[in-house]
Amino acid sequence: MTTLMTRLRRYMDExxxxxxxxxxxxxxxxxxxxxxxxxxxxxxxxxxxxEDVMTAQIExxxxxxxxxxxxxxxxxxxxxxxxxxxxxxxxxxxxxxLFGAMAGYxxxxxxxxxxxxxxxxxxxxxxxxxxxxxxxMLLGFIKMGWASSYQALILPSIGNVFAVYIFRQFFLGFPxxxxxxxxxxxxxxxxxxxxxxxxLARAPAIAAAVILFTLNWNNFLWPLLVTFDESMKTxxxxxxxxxxxxxxxxxxxxxxxxxAAVTILSVxxxxxxxxxQRYFIQGISQGSIxx
Amino acid sequence: MxxxxxxxxxxxxxxxxxxxxxxxxxxxxxFAVFVxxxxxxxxxxxxxxxGLEVPTEGRIRFDERDVRGVPPAGRRLAMVxxxxxxxxxxxxxxxxxxxxxxxGVPKAERAVRVARAAETLQITRLxxxxxxxLSGGQRQRVAIGRAIVREPSLFLFDEPLSxxxxxxxVEMRAELxxxxxxxxxxxxxxxxxxxxxxxxxxxxxxxxxxxxxxxGSPTTLYEQPANRFVASFIGSPRMNxxxxxxxxxxxxxxxxxxxxxxxxPLRIAVAERHGLRIDDAVELGIRPEHLSLEPRAHRLxxxxxxxxxxxxxxxxxxxxxxxxxxxxxxxxxxxxAGQALELGIDVAACHLFAASGLxxxx
Numbered sequence: 001m002t003t004l005m006t007r008l009r010r011y012m013d014e015x016x017x018x019x020x021x022x023x024x025x026x027x028x029x030x031x032x033x034x035x036x037x038x039x040x041x042x043x044x045x046x047x048x049x050x051e052d053v054m055t056a057q058i059e060x061x062x063x064x065x066x067x068x069x070x071x072x073x074x075x076x077x078x079x080x081x082x083x084x085x086x087x088x089x090x091x092x093x094x095x096x097x098l099f100g101a102m103a104g105y106x107x108x109x110x111x112x113x114x115x116x117x118x119x120x121x122x123x124x125x126x127x128x129x130x131x132x133x134x135x136x137m138l139l140g141f142i143k144m145g146w147a148s149s150y151q152a153l154i155l156p157s158i159g160n161v162f163a164v165y166i167f168r169q170f171f172l173g174f175p176x177x178x179x180x181x182x183x184x185x186x187x188x189x190x191x192x193x194x195x196x197x198x199x200l201a202r203a204p205a206i207a208a209a210v211i212l213f214t215l216n217w218n219n220f221l222w223p224l225l226v227t228f229d230e231s232m233k234t235x236x237x238x239x240x241x242x243x244x245x246x247x248x249x250x251x252x253x254x255x256x257x258x259x260a261a262v263t264i265l266s267v268x269x270x271x272x273x274x275x276x277q278r279y280f281i282q283g284i285s286q287g288s289i290x291x
Numbered sequence: 292m293x294x295x296x297x298x299x300x301x302x303x304x305x306x307x308x309x310x311x312x313x314x315x316x317x318x319x320x321x322f323a324v325f326v327x328x329x330x331x332x333x334x335x336x337x338x339x340x341x342g343l344e345v346p347t348e349g350r351i352r353f354d355e356r357d358v359r360g361v362p363p364a365g366r367r368l369a370m371v372x373x374x375x376x377x378x379x380x381x382x383x384x385x386x387x388x389x390x391x392x393x394x395g396v397p398k399a400e401r402a403v404r405v406a407r408a409a410e411t412l413q414i415t416r417l418x419x420x421x422x423x424x425l426s427g428g429q430r431q432r433v434a435i436g437r438a439i440v441r442e443p444s445l446f447l448f449d450e451p452l453s454x455x456x457x458x459x460x461v462e463m464r465a466e467l468x469x470x471x472x473x474x475x476x477x478x479x480x481x482x483x484x485x486x487x488x489x490x491x492x493x494x495x496x497x498x499x500x501x502x503x504x505x506x507g508s509p510t511t512l513y514e515q516p517a518n519r520f521v522a523s524f525i526g527s528p529r530m531n532x533x534x535x536x537x538x539x540x541x542x543x544x545x546x547x548x549x550x551x552x553x554x555x556p557l558r559i560a561v562a563e564r565h566g567l568r569i570d571d572a573v574e575l576g577i578r579p580e581h582l583s584l585e586p587r588a589h590r591l592x593x594x595x596x597x598x599x600x601x602x603x604x605x606x607x608x609x610x611x612x613x614x615x616x617x618x619x620x621x622x623x624x625x626x627x628a629g630q631a632l633e634l635g636i637d638v639a640a641c642h643l644f645a646a647s648g649l650x651x652x653x
Contacts, residue, residue, distance in 0.1 A: 180343050181376035185437075186364035186393035199380045 039266075046070070046263045050254035069260035073239075078264065080231060081238035086268075087150055088223070088234055089216035092157035097208050100163025104204075105197055107164065108171035109179065110189075119168065122161050130221065138225050152226045153234065157216055163208040170204040171197065206279035214269040235265050293353050293367070293444035293477045294319045295340060300349035302335055302501075309335045311501040312349070317479060317494075319354075322471050324480045326488040327498035327524070333481045334449055336498070340479065341370050341447050353445070364393070368445040369438035373453055375430045377422040377437070384409075384418040387437045394441075408440040411470075428459045435467070439474070448480040452487065464491060485525055489513070497521050519648040522576050528606055530576045530642070533614035537571045545643070545651075547573060550613040553590040553633065559643045565651040573651075576642035579606065579620040587635025593617055594631045607632075 012018070017025075040060065045053055046069050048062045107119045137156060138147075146152045174197065182196045198205075223234040230238075242258035273280065295317040302310040310332045317323045325333040338344040340351060342363035351358050358366055369390075377386050387408060388401040396404075409415045412432045422430055431451060438446055448467075452460045468491055471478050482488055488495045489509045496506040497520075505517040509525075516522035522530045535557075539546035544560050545567055557575070567573065582591070593609035607626055609617040619634060626632070643652035 175374065175376070177372045177374050177376035178378065180363075181370070181372060181437075182378070182389075183343065184341065184363040184368070184370045185390035187389075191393065196378060200378075 042259050042266075043263055045256055046259035048256050050256050053255050069256045070264070072257045073242075073261045073264060076238065076241075077230065077233075078235070078238065078261070081233050081235040082264075084150075084153070084232060085217055085235040088153040088157075088219075089213050089268075091150075092154045092216045093209055093213045095154070095158040096160040096163050096212050097205055099158060100160055100208055101167045101198055101201060101205065102193065103164045104167025104169075105171050105193055108168045109174065109197075119164075122164055126161055134222065134225065141226060147226055148228045148232045153223055153232075156222060157212075157219070160208075160212055163212060166204045166208050167201060170201055174200070203279050206276045207281075210273055210276055210280045213272055217269050218265075239265060294355075295445065295477065295479070296350075296352040296355075297336075297340070298350045298352070300336070300339060300346050300351065302332075302339060302344060303347045309501050310339065310346075313501075313503055315496060315503060315506065317477060320475045320477055322468075322478045322480065322491060322493045323496060324482060324488040324492035324494070325496045325498060326482055326485055327504075329483060331498040332501040333483075333498050335501075337370075337447050337449055337479060337481045340445075341368060342366055364390075366445070367443050368447060369441050369443040370447040370449065371431075371434045371438050371451045373450040375422075375434040375451075375454075377430060377433055379422050382419050382421060383414065383425070383433050383436075386422070386433060387418075387440045390437070390441045404440050404442075405436075408436045411439065412436045412466075427455050428463065431455060431463060435470070439470070444476065446476055446478040448478065450482055451480075453482070453484070460487075467491065486527065489525070495525075497524060516576075516642065516650055518650055519574065519576070519644045522642060522644070522650065526578060528579050528618045528620070530578050531582070531615065531617050532644070533575045533577070533612075533617075535573050535575050535614065537567050537569055537573055540567055540569060545573075547575065547643070549575060549591075551592055552614075553592060555588050557589055557636075557638060557641075559638070559641060560653050561643060561651045562653050565645070567645060567651060572646050574644045575614075576644055576650075577636060578640065579618045581637040581640040582617065582619040582634045583637070584619075584621060584623065584632060585635050586633075587637070589636040589638055591617070591634045591636065592631070593619075593634055595626055595628055597628050598626055600625075 044060060044062055047065045047067070048059075049064065049066050049068075052059065052062060052064070103122075107115060107122075141147055141152045178196060178200075179192060182192045187195060218236055219234070220236045220240070224237045224240070227233050227237060239258075239261040242261045297313055297315045300310055300313040301308065313336065325336060327333050335344060339346050342358065342361060342365075345359075353366060363370075378389065381389065384402075384405050387405045391401045391404060405418070406415065409418055412435060414429065414432050414436060417425060417429055417433070422433070425433065431454075434451065451467075452463050455463060464487060467478075467480075480487075480491060492509055494506060495509055495512050497504040497512065499520055504524075505512060505521045507515075512521060512525045516525060519532065523532070533549055535547040535549045537545050538548045538556070543563075544558050545565070546556050546558050549557055559575075561567065591612065591614075593612050595607050596610040597608050599606040599608070604620055604622040605626060607619045607621050609619070609632075617634070641652065642650050645651050
């Protein structure tokens with residue numbers, strides 16, 4: 001006990017942790033648990049036998065494990081849906097990061113009349129609910145003959161205000177002397193952006209990419225409306241059929257298969273976040289602190 | 292080679308006038324230093340020459356060619372920034388070769404020119420490193436290398452040594468002077484450090500509030516300052532200014548009454564059109580080295596308030612003299628606070644400033 005207390009005290013000293021920090025720490029832990037518990041429940045259920053899912057006593061961890069649920073998920077065209085999702089999320093994310101960086105750079109570093117008003121307009125567009133614009137947009141795509149196509153899945157997502165915002169905040173703090181040195185060296189606006197500014201914006205680019213990829217990967221409503229063929233469905237639309245509603249696959253296979261499908265859906269976003277976590281936090285904090 | 296001519300240059304930022312009608316010519320091959328206190332407009336003037344700012348009024352010509360509308364890259368110049376402004380994501384070689392790459396110089400030629408510049412600056416071993424892996428002095432060398440690799444007609448330096456420690460600053464100062472001697476290219480250098488200005492310049496341009504106070508060689512500025520501002524800005528410790536009053540006006544000279552003066556009345560040779568009248572308030576300017584402990588015809592009584600040892604000499608400060616604060620450079624035996632002294636004045640080296648601030652002595 002004494003050893004434990006000594007180690008605890010040493011830990012608190014090393015991390016400059018005082019008793020005043022304890023309530024903050026406890027609230028943080030509670031929030032973290034509230035976010036993490038459904039995830040654990042999802043993964044746990046996906047590994048259970050159907051008869052172990054509904055039990056009188058809550059079983060956080062399965063008493064016996066099976067991967068049959070994952071096998072059953074793959075009996076559906078999940079790979080095709082995942083491929084569609086990857087194309088849709090990958091291309092839309094890449095383009096929205098690129099365009100967000102260009103717009104953010106222009107709004108932060110270039111002087112032109114109405115610049116700040118334009119940025120305010122960008123931000124104001126966040127107040128328009130998707131539902132208001134989605135039907136006219138759908139009709140437009142159908143009229144152009146682009147329904148159930150990759151263009152239809154990708155194009156509405158290539159401009160993102162959040163990406164513009166995060167890059168603008170980064171470029172506001174960009175050293176003017178580096179830009180001036182590039183101008184003296186003979187770089188015009190495009191070469192200055194692509195050769196100097198963009199390579200130095202790795203942190204906001206990664207932060208924007210992680211968030212936008214997650215948003216695009218999980219995007220449900222638009223792909224649901226615009227894809228009419230099974231082969232063009234994205235993963236969220238495809239596995240929606242596993243939702244616990246009468247007449248869906250969940251009724252046939254049980255919750256454990258649905259949870260296996262959702263677990264598969266969450267893997268790419270999580271992997272991306274964990275891989276790029278350091279840059280993500282750097283990018284987000286730059287965006288907020290440097291403003 | 293480049294001769295830079297500024298005619299009637301004015302720069303306004305909104306209502307603020309940063310540069311006010313400057314006329315100046317920097318001759319081909321000259322090392323000109325713009326010096327002045329913070330906010331005097333020296334960096335703005337450099338940026339106007341560079342093309343990073345556009346003059347509100349006036350004309351800039353390089354070798355008789357009007358450069359209005361010509362971007363920085365088209366002016367055949369190179370600029371070294373205060374923060375070095377190296378591209379952090381590029382190696383030293385890439386940094387140095389970037390301007391050549393922008394100009395479409397083939398890769399092989401780029402490599403040759405970068406290697407040659409690196410050899411000149413003794414940074415060959417650093418070529419593959421990134422800027423973050425370099426010390427301050429090495430970064431400064433790379434920034435200079437990036438400038439010389441372009442073989443420009445004009446070098447612009449914006450306080451390039453201000454981020455270096457004292458020892459390195461002296462070293463780099465000597466290297467820059469050597470570089471100028473070797474390249475014989477026109478160089479314009481901005482600093483707020485008058486020691487840098489005095490040691491490096493062929494010509495110093497002293498600026499205040501967007502105007503040129505005086506332009507001339509270091510010796511001219513030191514020995515014949517045009518006005519009180521230049522006299523106080525150039526020289527360390529700065530010149531002593533003692534309040535005095537004109538008691539007699541004769542052709543070619545005036546007699547002044549200086550509080551606390553012992554010995555003969557002070558007669559100062561003045562220019563023809565000095566405009567002084569009896570009873571006018573004036574200031575006598577005496578450099579610290581022109582006061583001494585030797586007996587002279589004109590003497591000031593002073594009590595030392597503190598002394599500073601500066602290596603080989605002492606700076607003696609007397610704060611309570613009735614005519615003003617006094618500093619004396621003394622190379623003899625130590626003198627301590629509280630000692631009363633009689634300071635001899637070298638009248639021939641004194642300056643007289645009218646109430647307008649203009650120097651009227653010759």
